[in-house]
Amino acid sequence: MAASIYLNVAVSGLLTGLVYGLMALGLSVIFGVVRVVNFAHGEMMTVAMYLAIVAFNAFGLDPLVMVVPLAGVLFALGYALQAGIINPFINRPEHSQFILLVAVALIIVNLLLIVFGPDARNVQTSYSFDSFALGALIVDATKVYAAGVSVLIAAALFAFFRFAPLGKAIRACADNYTGALVVGLDIKRLYALTFGIGAACVGAAGAMLVLLIDVTPALGPAYTLLAFIIVITGGLGSMPGALLGGVLIGLTEALAGLLFTPSAKSMFSFGLLVLVLLFRPQGLLGKRA
Amino acid sequence: MTHISPKHTRAGISRRRFAAGAAAGGLLAGSAPFRIARAQAGALKVGVLLPRSGAQASIGQDCQRGVEIAPAIFKELKLPELAIMNADTETNVEVARARAEKLINDGAQLLVGAFDSGQSTAIAQVAEQKGIPFVINIAAAPPITEQGYKFVFRNFPTAPMILSDAFANQKEIFQAAGSAPKSVVFMYVNDTFGTSMHQGISSVLPKFDMPYKIVEQIAYDATARDLSVEVAKAKATGAEALLMVSRLNDAILITRELIKQRWSPMAVLSMGPGWYEDQYLKTLGKMSDGPLSFVPWYDPNKKMSKQLEAALARAYPGINLNTNHVFTFEALLVAADAFKRAGSTDPKALADAIRATHITDNVSIGPGIQFNEKGQNDKLKNAAIQNRGGKLLTVAPKLASNAQAELPMTAYDKRA
Numbered sequence: 001m002a003a004s005i006y007l008n009v010a011v012s013g014l015l016t017g018l019v020y021g022l023m024a025l026g027l028s029v030i031f032g033v034v035r036v037v038n039f040a041h042g043e044m045m046t047v048a049m050y051l052a053i054v055a056f057n058a059f060g061l062d063p064l065v066m067v068v069p070l071a072g073v074l075f076a077l078g079y080a081l082q083a084g085i086i087n088p089f090i091n092r093p094e095h096s097q098f099i100l101l102v103a104v105a106l107i108i109v110n111l112l113l114i115v116f117g118p119d120a121r122n123v124q125t126s127y128s129f130d131s132f133a134l135g136a137l138i139v140d141a142t143k144v145y146a147a148g149v150s151v152l153i154a155a156a157l158f159a160f161f162r163f164a165p166l167g168k169a170i171r172a173c174a175d176n177y178t179g180a181l182v183v184g185l186d187i188k189r190l191y192a193l194t195f196g197i198g199a200a201c202v203g204a205a206g207a208m209l210v211l212l213i214d215v216t217p218a219l220g221p222a223y224t225l226l227a228f229i230i231v232i233t234g235g236l237g238s239m240p241g242a243l244l245g246g247v248l249i250g251l252t253e254a255l256a257g258l259l260f261t262p263s264a265k266s267m268f269s270f271g272l273l274v275l276v277l278l279f280r281p282q283g284l285l286g287k288r289a
Numbered sequence: 290m291t292h293i294s295p296k297h298t299r300a301g302i303s304r305r306r307f308a309a310g311a312a313a314g315g316l317l318a319g320s321a322p323f324r325i326a327r328a329q330a331g332a333l334k335v336g337v338l339l340p341r342s343g344a345q346a347s348i349g350q351d352c353q354r355g356v357e358i359a360p361a362i363f364k365e366l367k368l369p370e371l372a373i374m375n376a377d378t379e380t381n382v383e384v385a386r387a388r389a390e391k392l393i394n395d396g397a398q399l400l401v402g403a404f405d406s407g408q409s410t411a412i413a414q415v416a417e418q419k420g421i422p423f424v425i426n427i428a429a430a431p432p433i434t435e436q437g438y439k440f441v442f443r444n445f446p447t448a449p450m451i452l453s454d455a456f457a458n459q460k461e462i463f464q465a466a467g468s469a470p471k472s473v474v475f476m477y478v479n480d481t482f483g484t485s486m487h488q489g490i491s492s493v494l495p496k497f498d499m500p501y502k503i504v505e506q507i508a509y510d511a512t513a514r515d516l517s518v519e520v521a522k523a524k525a526t527g528a529e530a531l532l533m534v535s536r537l538n539d540a541i542l543i544t545r546e547l548i549k550q551r552w553s554p555m556a557v558l559s560m561g562p563g564w565y566e567d568q569y570l571k572t573l574g575k576m577s578d579g580p581l582s583f584v585p586w587y588d589p590n591k592k593m594s595k596q597l598e599a600a601l602a603r604a605y606p607g608i609n610l611n612t613n614h615v616f617t618f619e620a621l622l623v624a625a626d627a628f629k630r631a632g633s634t635d636p637k638a639l640a641d642a643i644r645a646t647h648i649t650d651n652v653s654i655g656p657g658i659q660f661n662e663k664g665q666n667d668k669l670k671n672a673a674i675q676n677r678g679g680k681l682l683t684v685a686p687k688l689a690s691n692a693q694a695e696l697p698m699t700a701y702d703k704r705a
Contacts, residue, residue, distance in 0.1 A: 005525040008550075012517050118346035120538050124572065129548040129701075140517065140549045213514040214538065218343065222512075257518035262509045265518070 004136035009258045010251060015143035017250020019208050021243035022150040023223065024230035025157065026201030032237035033174040033194040036086060037094075039101035042223030043108040044199055048074055048206025049215040050116055056123045063123060067149055067207045071200040078199025083192040090191070105220060112217035120214035128211075146208035153204050154243055157197070161239070170194050174237075229269055233276045235286020244284060248272065332370035333628040333639075335621065336392030338402030338412055343380025344512055345405060347568055348537060348613060352404055352426065355617030358600040362618075365596075368625040378408045386411040393419050398634045401620045404613070406430035407481035413441045422627075422640045426620035427585075427612065429561075430485040434665040440640050442664040444619050444653075446585050446671055448482075448489035454671035455560055455583030456497040458685035462581065462673060466696035469500040470530035470555050474523040476543070477534035478561075480511040486534040486560055504528050513539065520546035530556040533580075537563040540580075541572050548576060553700035556581060567608055570679050578676050579698030581684070586672035587615045588654045588689045597652055609681050615652050622648065623658060654689050 027041045038044075048070050055061040055069075081104070089097045130141035161167040173180045173190050180187060213219075226249070234245025249269050256268035276283060337356055340349035356373060363371070374397050378385035385408035389400060393415070400416055400423040403409045409428035416423035417438045425433065425443040429451060434443050446454075463469035475490065477483040487506070494503070505526045509519045520543060523531065531554045535543065540563030547553065557580035563569060564580040587594045587610060597618060598610045623646055628634070631642035644664070649657035654670040661667050673685035675694055682692035 002525065005521055009518050009521050012521075016515065113342070118342040119350075119568075120347070122572070129545065129576070131549045131551060133551070138550055214541070216344075216346075219514075254518050258522055262507060262513075262516075262519045262522070265510070265513075 002136070006255075006258065007137055008139075009254045011137065011139055012143060013251040013254025014247055015140070015147040015250075016212065016254070017247035018147040018150045018243070019143075019205060019212065019246070020226065020230055020250055021246025022154055022208070023202055023205035024227045024234070024242040024246050025154060025239055026198035026205070027227045028198075028231045028234070028237060028239055028242040029157070029201065030195055030198035031231070032239070033170055034082070034086075034090070034191045036090065036097055036195075037101070038195075038198065039098060039224060040105035040108060040220075041202060041227045042225070043105040043220035044074060044077065045202045045206040045209065045223055046112060046215060046217065046220040047077070047108060048203040049210040049219070050112060050121070052207045052210045053121050053123055053215065056125075062125055063207045063210050064145060064149065067153070067204050070207045071153075071204040074203025074206075075196040075200035077196075079192045079196035081199070082195035083188070086195065087188060087191065105224065109217050109220055112220075116217065118216060118218075120216050122214040123210055125211070142211040146211050149208055150205065153201065154239075157201065158239065160197075166193070170197075226269075229273050232283060233273055235283025238283060238285045238287070241283050241285035248284075332372035333624065333634055334374060334396050334398045335371045335624050336374045336376060336389070336395075336397030336400045336402075337617075337621075338376045338378050338385060338388055338392070338400060338408070339404055339617075340380040340408065341375075341377035343378075344538065345380040345536070348562065348566070349378075349380075349404055351566070351611070351613040352617040354601065354605055354608065355426075355614035356621065358597065358604050358614070359618050359621045362593075362596055362600055363622075363625050368622075369628050371621060371625055371628075378403050378405070380405070380408075382407045382411045385409075386415055389415040389423075390419075393421050397421065398636065399424065399624050399628075399639060401426055401617070401624060404428065405480075405482065406433065406485065409433055410481070413438060416440050420636050422624075422636060422643055424620045424623050424643065426617040428482075430481055431489075432485075434663045438664060440636070442623065442643050442660050444623055444658050444660075444666045444669070445616050446669045447665065448485045449493055450667070450669065451560065451583065451585065451671050452486070452489045452493040453497075454686075455558075455673070456493065456499060458583055458671070458673040459499065459558060459581075460497070461685045461687065462694045462696060463500060466694055468555075468696060470528075471501055472504045472526075472528045473501045473530045473532040473558070474526045474528040475503045475506045475532040475534075476519060476523055477506070477508055478511050478536055478539055479508040482561065483508070483511070483534045490532075490534075490560070501530065503532065509539070511536065511539075513542070516542045517546050517550070519543075520550055520552070524550055524552040528554070530554045530558060533557060533559040533564065534561045535559065535563045536561070537566045537568055540564045540566075540569050544569075544573055544576060548701045551702070553698075553702065555697040557698070559583065562612065565609075565611060565674055565676060565681050567611075570609075570676060575704050576701060578678065578704070579695065580676055581694060581696075582674050582676075584612050584671060584674065585616065585669060586612060586654060586674060586683065586689075587652045589683055589691055590689065591650075591652060593650055594652045611681070619652055619658060622651065654686075 030038050052063045055066050132139045230245035234241030252268050253265040257265045339352050376388040389412040404427045406428040409425050417440050423441045427445050429448040431447040477487045559582040565582045570577045627642035631638040647659045651658050655668045672683050674681045675684050683690045684694040
């Protein structure tokens, strides 16, 4: 096969991986601070995808334009979920948290089924079929836009946690819970904000992903699993790790499909996960416990 | 000594004998008419199993349209009433099996379904075990009717039948168009249907001396959300045409990738569903024109086809008549016809009646509906159809056609 096909597939995998990375970033943020594993992560993203479709079909609003509003809606949803339901479970055994969030996930999937039905839905924008040609390299325009926005959002999030007073306060909670209490930080509110921020990430990722794939209510669990693979590979609680994990998984799936058999793409993602767990269990950029 | 009255010894019927005879007569009168009355009273309970949710949901729901327009036509034909019990297989083999069992426990006297070969295989096992007739509407995997089952019937062509007709129709189209691809890349969905079609193509193709060679075979996951790698791989082969076995969602995904990756094959030759479905036409608009689908289809010249088309247009305006409607309708036609001839809901009587089916006034292409010793209608013929302007035109075989094929198809970047 010509070298150009490897380049085309690698670039495509990289771009998709950046969107995956944004999705997984939300999960990493939530776990890194609140220490709750959000088993409803993919389902929340599916909600964002459906909202993007409704906004597009009803009002002609492009998903690229809807990134910020959808992130806002999911922020509110995440905040309310944490403050109202998850907070009492913070100090309970992990299996209780797991069951709670799995239940939330199932409720979301079934609500979506009731409201939207089982048929796959998508948005068909004016640029859905566009691509950029740079010599032998042909790049899907929607992937470029989605990846670009994902990188911008990830950069904004990094900047928030590094420079903003609120971001620093959230990091303080994650680094030293007792210390944060002592200095008078409102932990509950910060936890709720963090969950909201994580949900906002997944909302933005959903707005981007709807440009790339069709959505069905059953998509949620698959993407929850994908998010887990990414954050475990990258390092649970590590934000750069989530992005790196996303890119690695996107590349792995793309190149495995090209070099071996496309129907076994997922096998290689799981294979990578197993290797990481065996040789670097804290994840590629994670810190040892 | 007890005196025995002469009247008790007289010849003739004693009170005891009379009472016994009356009881016997009552029993007979009670049971025989009751059996007849039970056979004719009420509709035949038909369990219809379709994938109404999951990856095949839209196709299952499309099949359901064939169920819903049947009653009015059956009434005109003076066929008996069917009481439909709907069930959802959720596009899952184990769920299909469980739902079949539940339907039978709930009183279903005949089963129809289930679009998918894997799910139909599971249901066939249950039906055969329980001795309930099962009429398959759509499922192409050959093994289903190779198990020696006595209660399983299929009015749908097997993969080898579809393929034989497909290659014959392709040759007819290439000859009429005066052009043919020299190389094709074969992409197929990696599920029961796709793999059986793949095996079938490998065994049937050499017998047909086609003008093209298969340069690469690419299998892809049935639930794939992104087929960019697969299409990139297919494009890299340099093949002139695409030979496809896919489903609806993948057909849409693949078409989008063909456009984005700037590859307009000379032809898309589809050996299965997806490329002619209404959802495909609606989603892609003018980009949906061109693919040739080689599929079990209806004969547009048959009287019942026109009836079915009119009924569908009334109930669902804007929906094209297709394989899903036709074969689901015909499965129920088989059930109603058998029930009428059997005069009974007894499963064995129904199965015997189905085995003796000979319906010539039907919809699908071919001499009609009849089953061989394996329960297969081996007389069915398949068509070639092409998308054009949102409509589906039958371009082969000549006897059942209403248009000529456009070959090569217009390049995607040249469509206004």
